[in-house]
Amino acid sequence: MNKGNHTFLDTDLHIHRLAVDPSVKAAALTVFETNHPTAMSALSLVELKGNYIQDLILIHRKISDAESFERACAKILNTGGKRCSLMMAQLINLLGGIDYKINPWLEARRQLLTYLDAQIELSWEEFRNNVDDIFDDFECTRATEPPTDDGERWSASIPRCTETNTTCKVANYMKAHIDDLKRLFETLRMLDTRLMTQELKRIRNVAAEAIKDKYPWKGNTCRLIADLLIGLQSKSGKVLISSNYREHAQMCTPLGYTFKEFPISSIRSK
Amino acid sequence: MNQENQESAITPSAAEQSNVIPFRTRRYSGAENQTQPESSSITYIPSTAPREWQTKQIIRRISGERFFVGLKTPDRAILDVAFSRISQVLQTELQMAELSNCFDEWKDFLETASRKVEGFTGNHRKILGTILSLILGKDISDFDIETLRIFRDATNVLRMPRASKQDARRIIADLLKRKKKIMMPLGIDESAKDEVQGLDNIIDQLILKSRTDR
Numbered sequence: 001m002n003k004g005n006h007t008f009l010d011t012d013l014h015i016h017r018l019a020v021d022p023s024v025k026a027a028a029l030t031v032f033e034t035n036h037p038t039a040m041s042a043l044s045l046v047e048l049k050g051n052y053i054q055d056l057i058l059i060h061r062k063i064s065d066a067e068s069f070e071r072a073c074a075k076i077l078n079t080g081g082k083r084c085s086l087m088m089a090q091l092i093n094l095l096g097g098i099d100y101k102i103n104p105w106l107e108a109r110r111q112l113l114t115y116l117d118a119q120i121e122l123s124w125e126e127f128r129n130n131v132d133d134i135f136d137d138f139e140c141t142r143a144t145e146p147p148t149d150d151g152e153r154w155s156a157s158i159p160r161c162t163e164t165n166t167t168c169k170v171a172n173y174m175k176a177h178i179d180d181l182k183r184l185f186e187t188l189r190m191l192d193t194r195l196m197t198q199e200l201k202r203i204r205n206v207a208a209e210a211i212k213d214k215y216p217w218k219g220n221t222c223r224l225i226a227d228l229l230i231g232l233q234s235k236s237g238k239v240l241i242s243s244n245y246r247e248h249a250q251m252c253t254p255l256g257y258t259f260k261e262f263p264i265s266s267i268r269s270k
Numbered sequence: 271m272n273q274e275n276q277e278s279a280i281t282p283s284a285a286e287q288s289n290v291i292p293f294r295t296r297r298y299s300g301a302e303n304q305t306q307p308e309s310s311s312i313t314y315i316p317s318t319a320p321r322e323w324q325t326k327q328i329i330r331r332i333s334g335e336r337f338f339v340g341l342k343t344p345d346r347a348i349l350d351v352a353f354s355r356i357s358q359v360l361q362t363e364l365q366m367a368e369l370s371n372c373f374d375e376w377k378d379f380l381e382t383a384s385r386k387v388e389g390f391t392g393n394h395r396k397i398l399g400t401i402l403s404l405i406l407g408k409d410i411s412d413f414d415i416e417t418l419r420i421f422r423d424a425t426n427v428l429r430m431p432r433a434s435k436q437d438a439r440r441i442i443a444d445l446l447k448r449k450k451k452i453m454m455p456l457g458i459d460e461s462a463k464d465e466v467q468g469l470d471n472i473i474d475q476l477i478l479k480s481r482t483d484r
Contacts, residue, residue: 018457020465025455052457069480073473082466086458089469094406094454098475105480107385114384117392118399119454122442126453129446151392268462 007035008234010242011044041233042136042143060116138173174215183254345387352379373410393433
């Protein structure tokens, strides 16, 4: 594998290629198809599991438990929020929209669960297959754990990292990039407060710890500073494409990777 | 008819009784009376529960065709017909129109199976949902022969009482190897107001429909 040639695609690109908006979907697909060889960080799999796949599992669970369509809609909205509610609506839209045979509910439920079972099972493998290579320089343990099912229920829980359940090398990985982290810390320390996001604040704090050789890898730290780890991993390739402009625009120079924005706002407004 | 005649019509005459060969009473070692039926007030009524031969009507209603389905369950019959259709699709000596119609009927049977079949396990649903996601809105011309073979093999697995995780993973892996994009576009951005409004309307109308039709 020639690392230097790869175009890294951020986690959000994987979601954009499944967008309901046809223009966003088409633009994301073009990025995947015209930038071979493509790559992703293994941490993106963890992010996808924690977002998209968790949403699918919530919808599956609530539909499975609900005794009527109305009840299923209410449960999904109340427990998963608007995005989950819209995801279910989109599924039904694809299956016929307002002409979808929602009655009898038992049959509709069976059919919806059939689609959801497949989508959950598929998602992990298809995310992996969407790129030519996956880079896992810090050997993330969580990225090796696909969603599981017992035949009826799904689980995509991402455990907090502890000494007993984690064998990754992220602490060493951070140590190997200590000079990059020092530059990043200085950049973020001087950053205009209007440009500072919540994630950049977390990254600044974690970078400060890592510089002292105390990277706090236990718990959910890596997930909370995913942009930093994906940025560092992108140094292995020629460019990182992402719609997370606010974070990567500040980090790319001190960390030493090339960032290209996926201009989601302008694509939508067209 | 008077009462005497009625009784004679019901009770066999002595001559008739002499021709009747009595059942041999089973005798076991031990108590003689052990096998004597006890008097009981229980009345046995034939079951009116659906019988398996009703499958025939179910299949007719679905396909408009007559099938000899014997004692198969309705679930199994639907899947057998689906398998028959996708097998026909691979018979290249048939005309294009016929192949295409077989493919469309196979799609219909799979959709019916997703709603009607009660005996599916989670692994069956993964396989069926994968195929349905892939063929949604597509025609036979969208697939090559190799993919159609995968569909046939997958439909065959659906007929089995059990499908393993390995079966589901193998079928998905085979389809992904063929560069098939199976995931449905469910990634929604809440800031896309037009789409959000449209999807909200769908849900509102379906809730109304589910209440009124219930």
